[in-house]
Amino acid sequence: MTADNQSRVSTNDGLSGDRYRFLFEFSPAAVYSIDTSGVIQDFNRCAADLWGRSPEVGDTDERFCGSHKMFSPDGTFMPHDECPMAQVVDGRVAEVTNGEVVILRPDGSRVTVIVNIRPLKGQGGEIVGAINCFYDITERSRMEQLLKRQAEALTDMNRRKDEFLAMLSHELRNPLAPIVNAVQALGALGGNREQQQLLGIAGRQLAQLTRLVDDLLDASRIGKGRVELQLEDIVLGDSVEGAVQTVRHMIEARGQELTLTLPPEPIWLSADPARLQQIIVNLLTNAAKYTGNGGNISLSIEQQGSECTLRVRDTGIGISPELLPRVFDLFTQGAPSLDRAAKGGLGVGLALVKRIVELHRGRVDAHSVLGEGSEFVVTLPVVLPPRHFRHG
Numbered sequence: 001m002t003a004d005n006q007s008r009v010s011t012n013d014g015l016s017g018d019r020y021r022f023l024f025e026f027s028p029a030a031v032y033s034i035d036t037s038g039v040i041q042d043f044n045r046c047a048a049d050l051w052g053r054s055p056e057v058g059d060t061d062e063r064f065c066g067s068h069k070m071f072s073p074d075g076t077f078m079p080h081d082e083c084p085m086a087q088v089v090d091g092r093v094a095e096v097t098n099g100e101v102v103i104l105r106p107d108g109s110r111v112t113v114i115v116n117i118r119p120l121k122g123q124g125g126e127i128v129g130a131i132n133c134f135y136d137i138t139e140r141s142r143m144e145q146l147l148k149r150q151a152e153a154l155t156d157m158n159r160r161k162d163e164f165l166a167m168l169s170h171e172l173r174n175p176l177a178p179i180v181n182a183v184q185a186l187g188a189l190g191g192n193r194e195q196q197q198l199l200g201i202a203g204r205q206l207a208q209l210t211r212l213v214d215d216l217l218d219a220s221r222i223g224k225g226r227v228e229l230q231l232e233d234i235v236l237g238d239s240v241e242g243a244v245q246t247v248r249h250m251i252e253a254r255g256q257e258l259t260l261t262l263p264p265e266p267i268w269l270s271a272d273p274a275r276l277q278q279i280i281v282n283l284l285t286n287a288a289k290y291t292g293n294g295g296n297i298s299l300s301i302e303q304q305g306s307e308c309t310l311r312v313r314d315t316g317i318g319i320s321p322e323l324l325p326r327v328f329d330l331f332t333q334g335a336p337s338l339d340r341a342a343k344g345g346l347g348v349g350l351a352l353v354k355r356i357v358e359l360h361r362g363r364v365d366a367h368s369v370l371g372e373g374s375e376f377v378v379t380l381p382v383v384l385p386p387r388h389f390r391h392g
Helices: 003-009 016-026 045-051 084-089 138-188 193-223 236-253 273-289 338-342 349-359
Strands: 030-035 040-043 069-071 096-104 110-121 127-136 232-235 257-261 268-271 296-304 307-314 363-368 374-381
Touching: 030 045, 045 127, 084 096, 084 110, 084 127, 110 138, 138 193, 193 273, 193 349, 232 236, 232 273, 236 257, 236 268, 236 273, 236 296, 236 307, 268 273, 268 374, 273 296, 273 307, 273 349, 273 374, 349 363, 349 374
Parallel strands: 257 296
Antiparallel strands: 030 040, 030 127, 069 096, 096 110, 110 127, 232 268, 296 307, 307 374, 363 374
16 A cells, blocks of 8 residues: 555545554455555455465565465466566556466465456556455365366266267167067967967067167257157147057056047147157156056147147156156156056156157146146147148
């Protein structure tokens, strides 16, 4: 603090200087000032604590700060003549706001500080020194670096997971095709009733395994943005019927009742038929898994203006409030049970539903009360039917 500047703060009344000195000394931030040669003129207790030493005020060996060395945040050595205080005193920069500097203390430890520097000017406007208000962010900086490394590790882990899923799906898919063909060929050869029943069981389990593998492959492709829709103008009811046929055996095997409610007039969408059917199959499959034997499942569609809604309701176990916000996340599952596990599932189906619906410029929502079933609502934009389907 120069004499000129100190006298300036003490001209208001006799106590101004004492008030300033109290605020300066007991400020929770570190503060120090230098003259134009960089020699320390004043500093408070906080500054001494951060430096790890108390320099001699006015000592010409004490230039710019009470540390021996300073570094940039990346670890590059910073000569004293290049430090922020020197640049402000020399007029190379007007001021420094929230600059970051690493200080090497006498005991060998390092502290990272945020500096805010303003020039001190004389009566004629010339620079006569500078004042620095700085504070310790060592712990914050350490946590930021830790979080950065963790984020990089998670990104790498996620990439490796996607690569593994893609590889696993391909490796599983290759032997599945000939096995499915062999089971189908054996079924065509006939055989007694018991053999046909066994082949039927094998065929259904293979179909389930194939769907799981396809879901894994789709999750990997969609996660990488490698899925392109093959859009067509189609009737939603056709996809509903195809999906129902796919899951009918599973629903009937559990003694569940499926109720369909379709509008009298067809609803037209611009959609990928295979992907649209996949949405409905996954929703119905999910409903069947989490609904007990003899439960009820309903599927209804209706048009409301420029949108249509597809609702799948069930009387199953419902979704807990903790899980509901994450129900569309990849690999998220409800509470495990032997009954549900026996039906298979990797926590992929609903995640695929959400991503495929969004690719169709739609949205999907889930509603549930634990123990009272669930409802999934898919909303999609509708289109006008092709000209040759229109009346008149």
